[in-house]
Amino acid sequence: MKKDIIPPVVENVGVAVVKEKNIEGAEEWNVYLINFKTEAIEGVLVTSTGYGELNGEPRKTSTLRHFLDTVGPGEFVKIEPIQEEVFGLSNEFWVSFFLNKVMYDKQYVFLAESISDANCIKIPLINKKGVFIK
Numbered sequence: 001m002k003k004d005i006i007p008p009v010v011e012n013v014g015v016a017v018v019k020e021k022n023i024e025g026a027e028e029w030n031v032y033l034i035n036f037k038t039e040a041i042e043g044v045l046v047t048s049t050g051y052g053e054l055n056g057e058p059r060k061t062s063t064l065r066h067f068l069d070t071v072g073p074g075e076f077v078k079i080e081p082i083q084e085e086v087f088g089l090s091n092e093f094w095v096s097f098f099l100n101k102v103m104y105d106k107q108y109v110f111l112a113e114s115i116s117d118a119n120c121i122k123i124p125l126i127n128k129k130g131v132f133i134k
Helices: none
Strands: 013-021 027-035 041-054 057-060 064-071 076-082 090-099 102-110 129-133
Touching: 013 076, 013 090, 013 102, 027 041, 027 064, 041 076, 064 076, 102 129
Parallel strands: none
Antiparallel strands: 013 027, 013 129, 027 076, 041 057, 041 064, 041 090, 090 102
16 A cells, blocks of 8 residues: 555755856856765656746746766766746755665755845855755
8 A cells, every 4th residue: 555655765865056156257056966875876867846926926937857877976966057036936856866776756845035145055065155955
C-alpha cells in the first residue's frame, strides 16, 4: 500500500540562488545545485517553476527542466539564471537523483520575496553571497 512506502530522505544536497557578476560586469542572480555528500550523485534532474501573485493577479512561469549526468562530491553546478522580476513569486526547484541505485527526490521552495540582498549569507563551497536551502 502507498502508506507503507517510505521514500528515502535527501540530506546534504542544497539549492542556492547566488548574486554574482557576469562577464560584462553586470550583477545577475544564478541558481546552483550543491552536493555536500562524500559521494557523487547521478542522473540529476532539476525542474524549476515560479508561482503566486504579482500585482493582485495569479502568475505562473514556464517550467524549465535541466539534466546533469553527475555532480561529484563537494561540487556545485550552475543550473540557470533567474530574473529579479520573479522574486515576488515562490520559486520551486524539484531535484531528483540516484545515489547507490536508489532514487531520491526533494522539493526546494524559495518563498515570495525571500530572494533578496537582506537574506544573503555566504554560501558554503561556492564562497559567494546568496540565499540557500539545504
